[in-house]
Amino acid sequence: MKDVAARAGVGLKTVSRVVGGEPGVTPDTERRVREAIDALGFRRNDSARxxxxxxxxSVGLVLEDLADPFYGPLNRAVEEVARAHGALLIIGSSAENPDRERELALALCARRVDGLIVIPAGDDHRYLEPEIRAGVATVFVDRPAGRIEADVVLSDSFGGARDGVAHLIAGGHRRIGFIGDHAHIHTATERLRGYRAAMADAGLPVAGSWVSLGSTEPERVRAAARSLLTGPDPVTAVFAGNNRVTVTVVRVLAERTPPVALVGFDDFELADLLRPGVTVVAQDPATLGRVAADRLFHRLAGAALPPARTELPTRLIPRGSGEIAPPAV
Amino acid sequence: MKDVAARAGVGLKTVSRVVGGEPGVTPDTERRVREAIDALGFRRNDSARxxxxxxxxSVGLVLEDLADPFYGPLNRAVEEVARAHGALLIIGSSAENPDRERELALALCARRVDGLIVIPAGDDHRYLEPEIRAGVATVFVDRPAGRIEADVVLSDSFGGARDGVAHLIAGGHRRIGFIGDHAHIHTATERLRGYRAAMADAGLPVAGSWVSLGSTEPERVRAAARSLLTGPDPVTAVFAGNNRVTVTVVRVLAERTPPVALVGFDDFELADLLRPGVTVVAQDPATLGRVAADRLFHRLAGAALPPARTELPTRLIPRGSGEIAPPAV
DNA sequence: CTGAAAGCGCTTACAG
DNA sequence: CTGAAAGCGCTTACAG
Structure with missing residues (x-):
């Protein structure tokens, strides 16, 4: 910039004005400056700015997994809102690892992002308190923040699971299994709570062997599904706790006769093309991301808001698999 | 940092040493500095650094669409490599818009990213020449750079499509349709070229009405598929130019008797669970991303490499839809 | 082991 | 309309 000013025979400030598009420069001066910029190949350094x-x-996004189709629309919505506000998005994935989440979030803060959107992997976010106090707007999405007061945007996991299981019960099922994610993941336990609530509401007992929490790895889920179906007290329907679980359960059930009913939490592409179509409790991940990002920029615009929790409703989509009746006794 | 130095009664440089983990500070001094840091809630500003x-x-990634499942593994691979090198990833999506790609790439350069990975939306990248000359390592992935010499990592679209169409021909088909993406998208025309090559190799004519390029919107693809199947010279098999096209064609074909054969470019989740399973020409998007990012960091490490083009092979996966025989005449 | 000075490349406030 | 000075918060030489 110094060189440009020298070459154009003007002051530093004038170059800054031209580059920044500020008014108050004669067309002639501006032309000279632009010539110097081109001749020298000058490119403004935004770091200095x-x-x-x-x-x-710029805003930071601590996401879970760039390749998980469930989070695709959420991540995209965040990016779109950021873009609309002229902000760049700096991202990193926690891969479900709390230490990595922490390291990443703090690195983003050191880069002085204006705000932070976090899909929590851990359940203790006190490490972010100094940052939030220092003015980093922070919003948690998909799962709640742990041990701090902060903005949270998530789906109604409890209600969604309860509705899905109630749908199976209404279809005549009395022995229903639940396969979910690790117990330390908030959405997993909320959905399990919804399952238990629906069963209790209907006065149905829940055998210990009907509930299986753990990794969403296909092997683990496959084993869990088989054990639900083959025990002394086999289930006639399965509620799957998330998209990854659902897909694996579909594969297991495809081989069974008589058919076993299935309702899955989370919608997924092609769920309607399978035979039978897969009945799901759908979240709206794009809205999740958009609402979280809107909240963030609302704060950045100076709104002095108390931390709030926003819970989005889910929607039951019957497609066939959840409407399979239990076998006649 | 000034405040910390004052409070700890040391020089600025000493604080810098403690924060940066440099050696040459007595444990006692270090303790005093750390106390001051905690008391003042000091957080180093990486922008100044x-x-x-x-x-x-940090490296920039100009991607196509955060929610497109095909790009998920590619984006993730880039993020993983960046992370392994201690770099943050700054992203933005072009949404297939050349102007947006340009604006974004230049914004990332102004932020002085060390390197840039671009999934091209446009076909003229001369605007990046000054940046590359100024030292911004740049790698293009999935599609080639336009009108500049640069590193490119992509799949063998031509060969993959040729193999896929040859597979249909080997199964007895002689009238095969092609539905692809917009003609200005490099991979679309390469795949069309592969289709024509396979037909020519077998001495088969190609009716003009059998080829349809354009938007991958479901409506457009559905109309194109129906027209291929109902014209005066209807096809007995369809080659779909990418994942989005394939999914829509599957929906159209599900309603047809006699069944129509289908091979799609790009694998997709659950392709094997559909009935029939969908035969595809699979790319390896994760490797695409990893190879591109490796190349970038190789350059950043100082390797003075001439621009290179890396082409990854594709793989035909027969699952049923591509093995449907043409109806007996 | 420790620190004072200079500077990275911009913008802000002020003066002409 | 234009510019010289000061400063954003760090690090890099250099000297003690």
């Missing part, structure tokens, strides 16, 4: 201005026009 | 050091330890 950021240092001086305070704001970086 | 970047300004002074030259390198930002």
């Amino acid at each position: 950021v240092l001086r201005k305070g704001r970086t026009a | 970047v300004l002074r050091k030259g390198r930002t330890a």
Whole structure:
């Protein structure tokens, strides 16, 4: 910039004005400056700008997994809102690892992102308190923040699971299994709670062997599904706790006669093309992301809001698998 | 940092040493500095650091669409490699819009990312020449760079499509349709070229009405598929140019008797669970991303490499839909 | 082992 | 309309 100013025979500030598109420069001066810029191949350094201005026009997103189709629309919605506000998005994935989440979130803060959106992997976010106090707007999405007060945007996992299981019960099922994610994941336990609530509401007992929490790896889920179906007290229907579980359960059930009913939490592409179509409790991940990002930029715009929890409703989509009747006794 | 130094009664440089983990500080001094840091809630500002050091330890990724399942593994692979090199990833999506791609890439350069990975939306990348000359390592992935010499990593679209169509021909088909993406998208025309090559190799004519390029929107694809199947010279098999096209064609074909054969470019989740399973020409998007990112960091490490083009092979996966025989005449 | 000075490349506030 | 000075928060030489 110094070189450009020298070459154009103007002051530093004038170059800054031209580059920044500020008014108050004669067309002639501007032309000289632009010529110098082109001749020297000058490119403004935004890092210096950021240092001086305070704001970086960037937000950080600590996401779970870039390749998980469930999070695709959520991540995209965040990116779209950021873009609409002229902010760049700096991302990193926690891969479900709390230490990695922490390391990443703090690295983003050191880069002085204006705000932070976190899909929590861990359940203790006190490490972010100093950052939030220092002015980093922070919103948690898909799962709640742990041990701090903060904005949270998530789906109604409890209600969604309860509705899905109630749907199976209404179809005549009395022995229903539940296969979910690890017990330390908030959505997993909320959905399990919904399952138990629906069963209790109908006055149905739940055998210990009907509930299986753990990894969503296909092997683990396959084993869990088989054990639900073959025990002394086999289930006639399965409720799957998330998209990854559902897909594996579909594979297991495809081989069974008589057919076993299935309702899965989370919608997924082609669920309607399978035979039978897969009945699901659908979340709206794009809205989850959009609401979280809107909240973030609302805060960045200066709104002094108390931390709030936003819970989005789910929607039951019957497609066939959840309407399979239990075998006649 | 100034405040910390004052409070600890030491020089600025000593604080810098403690924060940066440099050696040459007595344990006692270090303790005093750390106390001051905690008391004042000091957090190092990496922007200032970047300004002074030259390198930002960040790379930019201009991606196509965060929610497209095909790109999920590619994006993730890039993120993983960046993370392994201690770099953060700054992203933005072009949404297939060349202007947006350009704006985004230049914004990332202004932030002084060390390197740039671009999934091209446009076909003229001369705007990046000054940046590359100024030292921004740049790698293009999935599609080639336009009008500049640069590193490119992509799949063998031509060969993959040729193999897929040859597979249909080997199964007895002589009238095969092609439905692909917009003609200005490089992979679309390469795959069309592969289709024509396979037909020519077998001495088969191609009716103009059998080829349809355009948007991958379901409506457009559905109309194209129906027209291929109902014209005066209806096809007995369809080759779909990418994952989005394939999924829509599957829906159309599900309603047809006699069954129509289908081979799609790109694998997709659950392709094996559909009835019939969908035969595809599979790319390896994760490897695409990993190879591109490796190349980038190789350059960043100082390797003076000439621009290279890396082409990854595809793999035909027969699952049923591509093995449907043509109806007996 | 420790620190004072200079500077990274911009913008802010002020003066002409 | 234009510019010289100061400073954003660090690190890099260099000297003690």
